[in-house]
Amino acid sequence: xxxxxxxxxxxxxxxxxxxxxxxxxxxxxxxxxxxxxxxxxxxxxxxxxxxxxxxxxxxxxxxxxxxxxxxxxxxxxxxxxxxxxxxxxxxxxxxxxxxxxxxxxxxxxxxxxxxxxxxxxxxxxxxxxxxxxxxxxxxxxxxxxxxxxxxxxxxxxxxxxxxxxxxxxxxxxxxxxxxxxxxxxxxxxxxxxxxxxxxxxxxxxxxxxxxxxxxxxxxxxxxxxxxxxxxxxxxxxxxxxxxxxxxxxxxxxxxxxxxxxxxxxxxxxxxxxxxxxxxxxxxxxxxxxxxxxxxxxxxxxxxxxxxxxxxxxxxxxxxxxxxxxxxxxxxxxxxxxxxxxxxxxxxxxxxxxxxxxxxxxxxxxxxxxxxxxxxxxxxxxxxxxxxxxxxxxxxxxxxxxxxxxxxxxxxxxxxxxxxxxxxxxxxxxxxxxxxxxxxxxxxxxxxxxxxxxxxxxxxxxxxxxxxxxxxxxxxxxxxxxxxxxxxxxxxxxxxxxxxxxxxxxxxxxxxxxxxxxxxxxxxxxxxxxxxxxxxxxxxxxxxxxxxxxxxxxxxxxxxxxxxxxxxxxxxxxxxxxxx
Numbered sequence: 338x339x340x341x342x343x344x345x346x347x348x349x350x351x352x353x354x355x356x357x358x359x360x361x362x363x364x365x366x367x368x369x370x371x372x373x374x375x376x377x378x379x380x381x382x383x384x385x386x387x388x389x390x391x392x393x394x395x396x397x398x399x400x401x402x403x404x405x406x407x408x409x410x411x412x413x414x415x416x417x418x419x420x421x422x423x424x425x426x427x428x429x430x431x432x433x434x435x436x437x438x439x440x441x442x443x444x445x446x447x448x449x450x451x452x453x454x455x456x457x458x459x460x461x462x463x464x465x466x467x468x469x470x471x472x473x474x475x476x477x478x479x480x481x482x483x484x485x486x487x488x489x490x491x492x493x494x495x496x497x498x499x500x501x502x503x504x505x506x507x508x509x510x511x512x513x514x515x516x517x518x519x520x521x522x523x524x525x526x527x528x529x530x531x532x533x534x535x536x537x538x539x540x541x542x543x544x545x546x547x548x549x550x551x552x553x554x555x556x557x558x559x560x561x562x563x564x565x566x567x568x569x570x571x572x573x574x575x576x577x578x579x580x581x582x583x584x585x586x587x588x589x590x591x592x593x594x595x596x597x598x599x600x601x602x603x604x605x606x607x608x609x610x611x612x613x614x615x616x617x618x619x620x621x622x623x624x625x626x627x628x629x630x631x632x633x634x635x636x637x638x639x640x641x642x643x644x645x646x647x648x649x650x651x652x653x654x655x656x657x658x659x660x661x662x663x664x665x666x667x668x669x670x671x672x673x674x675x676x677x678x679x680x681x682x683x684x685x686x687x688x689x690x691x692x693x694x695x696x697x698x699x700x701x702x703x704x705x706x707x708x709x710x711x712x713x714x715x716x717x718x719x720x721x722x723x724x725x726x727x728x729x730x731x732x733x734x735x736x737x738x739x740x741x742x743x744x745x746x747x748x749x750x751x752x753x754x755x756x757x758x759x760x761x762x763x764x765x766x767x768x769x770x771x772x773x774x775x776x777x778x779x780x781x782x783x784x785x786x787x788x789x790x791x792x793x794x795x796x797x798x799x800x801x802x803x804x805x806x807x808x809x810x811x812x813x814x815x816x817x818x819x820x821x822x823x824x825x826x827x828x829x830x831x832x833x834x835x836x837x838x839x840x841x842x843x844x845x846x847x848x849x850x851x852x853x854x855x856x857x858x859x860x861x862x863x864x865x866x867x868x869x870x871x872x873x874x875x876x877x878x879x880x881x882x883x884x885x886x887x888x889x890x891x892x893x894x895x896x897x898x899x900x901x902x903x904x905x906x907x908x909x910x911x912x913x914x915x916x
Contacts, residue, residue, distance in 0.1 A: 356381075393554070400530045466488060481513050503531040567689070603644075674708060877889075
């Protein structure tokens with residue numbers, strides 16, 4: 338036996354050992370939580386004592402419960418003004434945190450939690466604030482709007498949380514965050530969570546936190562060996578067709594397809610349904626009951642494909658997930674690890690397939706370094722691959738039908754009657770029935786067009802036959818138009834701040850942005866010519882560096898009609914040249 342066999346084993350810490358309120362513990366027992374994660378075990382007792390905390394931990398370590406549980410244990414429900422404010426970088430994360438608070442407060446009656454973010458109507462938020470809320474979870478831009486309007490009272494705030502603080506600063510919210518911090522009482526309990534500790538975060542923690550305890554939790558980032566990881570280089574317009582081919586060829590049970598924005602979840606799920614797949618979307622805007630119904634359908638096999646954002650898929654555990662597809666590859670290797678960890682559960686094998694555009698290939702090295710596993714380059718399934726699979730499935734369907742002897746006997750009589758009446762060979766009748774069963778959708782794909790050899794020029798069309806010029810595009814993205822925003826160099830803005838603020842408040846993705854030109858008093862930004870409904874209205878009230886951007890289309894410099902030449906001007910030869 339080893340020498341240390343008789344040494345005492347340290348007892349495992351449970352949530353009951355942390356000092357949480359009994360009603361909170363009852364909720365944790367209901368949802369099956371027994372053992373806290375390292376960040377929860379270290380943070381919860383510190384916050385319950387009223388000490389400030391700086392938590393350094395990656396996504397997926399249980400940070401939300403680490404601050405939500407002690408806040409709920411210390412809430413004063415008799416106070417109507419907001420007692421806790423949680424700042425989050427994106428609307429999806431704000432909704433997720435809000436749902437977590439509501440879930441953990443299930444046995445604490447009368448607790449009101451309000452999500453506050455851009456793109457949501459002010460009316461709902463204002464009426465809730467008038468009635469009284471205990472916890473406000475919001476993005477910095479919309480919180481600033483309420484502070485400017487005087488509709489959010491932070492004078493009695495007792496708890497403040499900065500969730501994913503480094504991401505908020507990367508998105509250009511540094512000035513807004515500091516303004517909000519300065520608007521809160523000096524006597525409050527502050528928790529700052531960040532994946533990294535850049536100088537700006539260190540400065541904020543020293544300025545606004547008092548004697549904070551720094552807690553660092555390192556996450557294991559190596560992926561399970563039973564997950565096969567593949568990567569396909571594909572341009573953005575080809576992604577949907579590539580996904581369709583892969584789903585036709587791969588033998589899958591359940592699939593999660595990850596995209597960057599909630600708008601893309603709905604769009605892609607609709608396209609997949611139109612192509613005959615059983616697909617649904619989940620994102621931060623979907624209510625929790627609907628989310629649970631969708632996940633249960635996936636778990637029960639009534640749904641095969643789930644299109645999701647990172648935030649919406651957190652906590653998702655379904656054993657039958659055989660494939661994870663990164664339709665939009667994440668820029669953060671940690672997000673990649675959490676995504677593909679949704680497959681290969683319970684000792685089963687899993688498949689992870691990632692789409693990368695040519696300009697995203699630089700991300701692969703950091704992913705391989707983080708996962709410590711190679712990514713296998715895969716080829717797009719050909720038309721022949723898809724057709725072979727379709728024919729095989731058609732054969733399987735015929736074989737399965739032949740096993741139903743009772744129905745086969747009935748339809749054999751029907752076919753025999755038709756053959757006798759019309760004197761048609763049975764094989765032709767079987768082929769005709771296959772046409773009826775197939776409908777208008779072709780069974781096989783058409784052969785791919787032959788590609789021209791390099792250097793071979795197509796025949797030049799006559800001038801009258803030339804196509805009209807397409808709207809300008811950025812690479813493989815949508816047509817772009819130029820928009821003007823009222824912040825420029827004198828407001829000390831940078832392109833990353835513009836991209837971060839507009840992407841967050843308007844629900845845009847990084848590829849929706851074209852050129853950004855920063856002038857002294859304003860900036861020009863190329864965005865999709867056709868913005869999604871409500872996006873322009875949401876962006877019109879967005880702030881960067883504390884200033885309203887007042888987004889509007891830019892039509893270029895104004896050019897009036899050229900003045901007519903005066904009759905008494907001298908001929909050209911008689912004019913004197915300058916100098």
